[in-house]
Amino acid sequence: MNDEPQTPKDVWALIERADELVKYASNRDTKAAYEQARATLERAATAARTVPGAGALEEQAARRLEDLKRLEEATG
Secondary structure: OOOOOOOHHHHHHHHHHHHHHHHOHHHOOHHHHHHHHHHHHHHHHHHHHHOOOOHHHHHHHHHHHHHHHHHHHHHO
């Protein structure tokens, strides 16, 4: 079974999952949630480079990675 993203919809689902991890980070171990979100966004960015039609989603993932970095710096 292949769990790698195959379509732009799959890539977008990873980005949405990362958003959810960040959104609810305060309800659990914040550091762990941010690490999971980062890994998920990195996976989405990598997939966006290879999944046909998902190129624009690489920019979305990169933007969210930048946002996550700023959030982590702000919360220490």
